[in-house]
Amino acid sequence: MPKLRLKAPANVVADYFHLFVNRRAYTLQSNRPRPKSARHYYYRPKDRITGQGLSLTPDTIRRHLEGEITIGLYGNAIRGPLGIHRSAGRRFWFDGAEENVEAQMQYLNSVPKVNREQLTRLIAGKSMPPQIVRPKKLWCPGEPEFCILDHINTPLHTVGHNNVTRCPSCAEEGHDRSGDNLSISIENPRKYICWAGCTSDMIRSALGYPRVHVHVQNKEASNVKIWPDSNGLTRREIPSGGPEGDGLRG
């Protein structure tokens, strides 16, 4: 999207980092849409050699602001403000300032920030409006249980208590050529894990079956997203003799 490219000076990048970066982990929005869904999915970019997830640097922010890439930030891996949405092909500016990065950052720096105590006071005694809270359940009414084995068509081989195959999300990025990043519990195929760190959301998206998000309410938090199916397979559940070590291959 060359027409949307602009220059982001170092002070703007530093301000952006200060305002919006909580964690160094980030996601990247794919430049090319998935053929089946025509959607531009987000994935965790990884180091080609070590397979480790990449960490945000000021240069990542500069490239995001300048429009070369589009990143998601935690929070919830949501698109970083002022980035270009790769499907919509446009930037979304904040109201209240001119549509250029210098003016936008100046504006964002000037607005008062809410601290933890103020936020606690603000939400005290409030609850989620009932129309957006659904009762807690494992999957949505009418949605059949997702079984990953129904959607995998790469060869499976058995390692310990798991079936092992190529991770579809890694495969999208041309990784996991050895075809063994994804472990699926034989006992309970609803449990699966990618050793290169793909989330189950990324794996399901890569298979063309993205999850339906369900809002639940509980005592700890009133705005938690859970998923209609589970991938509770933890690294400890992989028996010795299965994939082990750092598991970071790709």
Ligand SMILES: [Zn+2]
């Ligand atoms: Zn993977």
